[in-house]
Amino acid sequence: MRKPITVLTTLLLLLAMTATASASGNGWRSDSPAGSVKVSSDRKHITVCDLEDDTTEVWAEYATSFLLMHTVKAEKAGGFECGEDSVFFGYITVFKLCFRYNQVAKQCNRSVWIK
Template sequence: MSKIITLVAALLAVVTVASPAVADGPGWSDGDNRYGYVEVSADRKHITVCDNYADSTSVYAEYATTYLLKHTVKDEKGGDLECGEDSVFFGTITVFKICFRFNHVSRYCKNSVWIKR
């Protein structure tokens, strides 16, 4: 039981490290025009991440659901027309953040976006 409590605490710490931003509207998005963006559908069931350029910067999103599960979705083929997508079947997406990995070495994530209605 203590392993489960430790896991849940660790997952919450990962998505709350940065100061949260709150988004409202028909859907949610965050990004950087230089590298890429992430979008969450209005029903909070689908997430899309797009890498704008085929370069040495990779773009991905980390997100959590109402069941406290943490997931990562990537755009594996940066710069093409297809983006990385994922869906939630149980619960909804509650928080997400866009992350960038530069030259396969350093990592930067923007502030978390908490989804509230």
């Protein structure tokens, strides 16, 4: 019986530590100086863009309503490039923008939960 309590506690902690996205007609987004990620208003499409012409890697990590985790990466680090992905079953429920400067440790913005 201890396992369900641990899972529930973990989920509650994750919810408490993350930011909630504000809904708009254009969807949801998260930005940093290195890049940006946008989820469409129908929660089926995600686009991540590298905003700097440098060696920074930019990608988005996201989960779907089917509890599947995915990653979409800007195609080329530092080339003002964007990467896109689509969800065919279910919809995107949470996402976060991640980046790595000069091959150093990964950094991510707070997770954005879509309600």
